[in-house]
Amino acid sequence: MKYIIAILFAACVLLATPVVHAEEQLVAVVVNAESGITTISAKQVRRAYLGASIVLNGIEIKPLLNETNKLASEVFMQRVMFMSAEAYERQLISRSFQGGIRPKVYEDLPELLSALHKDNAAITFMLYQTAVDTPGIRIIGRL
Amino acid sequence: MSRPTGIRRFFSSYTGRMLMGMLAIHTILVPLVFVGILLILQQDYQSQFVNNARSQSYLLATLISEDPRPDRINSIISDQLLAGQVVLAAFKSIGAEDDFKEDFFFGQGGDRIYHIVVPVQGANDQPIGRLEVGFDETPVDEHIKQAYRWGLLVGSGFIIISLFFVFFFGHLLTRSVRQLRDAARRIANGSINERLVLSTNINEVQDMALAMENMRGKLVSREREIALHAARQSAVLDAADEGIITLDENCRIQSLNPAAERIFSYRREELVGTSFSRLLIPSDVQRFISPHGQPITLSHQELTGLRKTGEIFFLLLSVSEGNVSNTRFFTVMARDNSERHIFESELEYLATHDTLTGLPNRALLYDRLQQAITLCARAKKLAAILFIDLDRFKNINDTLGHSAGDSVLKEVAIRLRGCLREGDSVARNGGDEFTLVLPMLNGSDDAIMIAQKVLATLVQSFSLNGKEYFIGGSIGISLYPNDGSDVDSLLKNADIAMYQAKSSGGNAYRFYSA
Numbered sequence: 001m002k003y004i005i006a007i008l009f010a011a012c013v014l015l016a017t018p019v020v021h022a023e024e025q026l027v028a029v030v031v032n033a034e035s036g037i038t039t040i041s042a043k044q045v046r047r048a049y050l051g052a053s054i055v056l057n058g059i060e061i062k063p064l065l066n067e068t069n070k071l072a073s074e075v076f077m078q079r080v081m082f083m084s085a086e087a088y089e090r091q092l093i094s095r096s097f098q099g100g101i102r103p104k105v106y107e108d109l110p111e112l113l114s115a116l117h118k119d120n121a122a123i124t125f126m127l128y129q130t131a132v133d134t135p136g137i138r139i140i141g142r143l
Numbered sequence: 144m145s146r147p148t149g150i151r152r153f154f155s156s157y158t159g160r161m162l163m164g165m166l167a168i169h170t171i172l173v174p175l176v177f178v179g180i181l182l183i184l185q186q187d188y189q190s191q192f193v194n195n196a197r198s199q200s201y202l203l204a205t206l207i208s209e210d211p212r213p214d215r216i217n218s219i220i221s222d223q224l225l226a227g228q229v230v231l232a233a234f235k236s237i238g239a240e241d242d243f244k245e246d247f248f249f250g251q252g253g254d255r256i257y258h259i260v261v262p263v264q265g266a267n268d269q270p271i272g273r274l275e276v277g278f279d280e281t282p283v284d285e286h287i288k289q290a291y292r293w294g295l296l297v298g299s300g301f302i303i304i305s306l307f308f309v310f311f312f313g314h315l316l317t318r319s320v321r322q323l324r325d326a327a328r329r330i331a332n333g334s335i336n337e338r339l340v341l342s343t344n345i346n347e348v349q350d351m352a353l354a355m356e357n358m359r360g361k362l363v364s365r366e367r368e369i370a371l372h373a374a375r376q377s378a379v380l381d382a383a384d385e386g387i388i389t390l391d392e393n394c395r396i397q398s399l400n401p402a403a404e405r406i407f408s409y410r411r412e413e414l415v416g417t418s419f420s421r422l423l424i425p426s427d428v429q430r431f432i433s434p435h436g437q438p439i440t441l442s443h444q445e446l447t448g449l450r451k452t453g454e455i456f457f458l459l460l461s462v463s464e465g466n467v468s469n470t471r472f473f474t475v476m477a478r479d480n481s482e483r484h485i486f487e488s489e490l491e492y493l494a495t496h497d498t499l500t501g502l503p504n505r506a507l508l509y510d511r512l513q514q515a516i517t518l519c520a521r522a523k524k525l526a527a528i529l530f531i532d533l534d535r536f537k538n539i540n541d542t543l544g545h546s547a548g549d550s551v552l553k554e555v556a557i558r559l560r561g562c563l564r565e566g567d568s569v570a571r572n573g574g575d576e577f578t579l580v581l582p583m584l585n586g587s588d589d590a591i592m593i594a595q596k597v598l599a600t601l602v603q604s605f606s607l608n609g610k611e612y613f614i615g616g617s618i619g620i621s622l623y624p625n626d627g628s629d630v631d632s633l634l635k636n637a638d639i640a641m642y643q644a645k646s647s648g649g650n651a652y653r654f655y656s657a
Contacts, residue, residue: 025247041268042262071247077197078193078197078259082197082200082201084190084197086191086194
């Protein structure tokens with residue numbers, strides 16, 4: 001029975017774990033090509049996504065939370081937010097009660113890109129290769 | 144329908160079905176619930192671990208970036224390694240070889256270590272290197288496995304306890320149903336007068352018990368009615384004088400009443416199942432049974448019956464056909480007709496004979512005489528009629544009484560019989576008159592011989608009350624065809640001749656002479 005549990009557990013873990021290649025482990029922070037925002041640091045991104053007000057080039061940025069790709073989301077959480085997705089959610093809830101702005105969540109990539117194109121103050125993140133392959137957006141940070 | 148036994152019987156019961164149903168529900172639901180809970184738990188454990196690893200790595204990187212001297216960095220890393228959760232940690236300067244494979248999911252890589260790389264920044268947020276940290280995933284793994292083990296244990300225990308309760312309560316709930324079943328069995332086994340009393344709080348079972356009690360009451364009432372009806376029918380059949388027998392299509396006896404037993408001298412058990420033909424003489428069987436072997440419907444037909452003793456008798460039969468539940472049957476009404484035949488014979492005897500002497504009376508005399516005339520006419524022979532009147536009979540009657548006279552008449556009848564040939568007849572006309580009919584005579588001499596014989600026997604004494612008395616007779620003779628060709632003329636002429644004999648002093652005979 002012990003072995004069966006172990007095998008089942010390992011199978012669950014392996015099935016739930018996507019294969020990650022080295023070149024896919026970079027996350028890019030992007031804006032639309034028309035945006036006046038040119039560059040952003042990891043700390044600024046972190047603060048923005050925690051609900052703090054960040055002004056760059058005279059523009060108060062609006063973070064959009066990309067949940068269209070699990071790997072991108074996890075890399076972002078680990079490299080930028082330094083917390084798990086669940087802890088981040090709890091943080092957002094806590095910040096919301098304190099008057100912070102909760103980033104809008106997108107689970108569909110075309111919708112995310114559409115929102116990005118509509119607002120020059122909007123920033124989001126995605127896997128670096130995806131950002132490179134997506135027209136109409138500009139990379140302002142590489143994490 | 145065969146009843147299941149053992150395990151199959153149990154699983155055919157309410158309790159068994161409830162147990163099976165509950166087992167099926169638990170087999171599907173309990174694993175789903177527990178696996179769901181365990182997956183949430185597993186995810187939470189892993190999330191907490193990842194969160195802890197990421198935040199701790201960030202703090203370490205922050206701590207290092209505040210004073211990035213090598214000895215301090217080594218001290219911080221050493222402290223972390225000693226704490227246990229961090230199994231590997233290293234600070235790499237900018238430009239150092241980058242072959243560290245970072246993990247983003249718990250369990251990634253399968254090496255039970257969660258690898259994290261955190262950039263370390265110096266003053267003015269300038270990158271000075273990176274911190275590579277590895278966190279041990281084993282404790283979380285163990286926690287998750289333990290949770291699964293407990294889940295399995297608790298789930299199994301839950302199922303077992305549930306099944307035990309289902310069995311217990313199933314048994315408890317079906318107790319009243321079993322009581323109902325037992326009551327139904329008792330009713331089926333004949334204890335129909337026993338009231339159905341059931342102590343239960345279950346409404347449905349109470350309703351069922353009430354319905355059964357109602358049904359039992361109606362059954363009792365119906366049974367009484369049927370018993371009463373059957374008793375009446377039986378009484379009627381038992382009291383009937385006529386034998387009543389029911390037959391099937393093949394003439395086999397199905398039932399019979401006591402009268403039928405008496406008529407045929409058989410006991411019921413000797414006849415039931417046997418053919419009715421045994422109760423008839425063989426020559427009459429075909430009058431009762433068709434060529435197809437079925438009874439023939441009859442109405443008051445007289446056949447010849449055969450008793451067990453072999454005695455035959457007149458049997459009056461009526462046979463009718465009936466049909467019950469698409470089954471044909473025949474009802475035979477049988478009556479022993481022998482008494483009627485005896486009665487009719489007696490009536491006929493009384494109508495044609497003299498009750499005192501037993502001789503044929505005038506009516507039969509006419510008949511015998513007519514037969515004699517017919518016979519003699521065919522054979523061209525003579526017939527003689529001897530009309531006899533007793534002499535001095537009135538004296539006996541008057542002096543000794545009618546009883547003595549009757550004795551004399553009886554004795555005369557006996558003596559006259561003794562004078563006759565085979566084929567001759569003697570009749571008493573009434574009073575002291577007798578007539579002899581003598582057919583097939585060759586001549587009048589034959590008549591004379593008989594007349595003399597009669598006179599001789601009549602002159603012999605009669606013993607009355609110990610004394611001897613003497614009478615005699617006067618005989619008138621008429622001959623067919625000489626003295627008449629019909630009964631009346633022959634009798635009249637014989638009577639005339641008798642008076643002639645009487646006139647001559649009696650004890651003589653005279654032929655009629657025109």
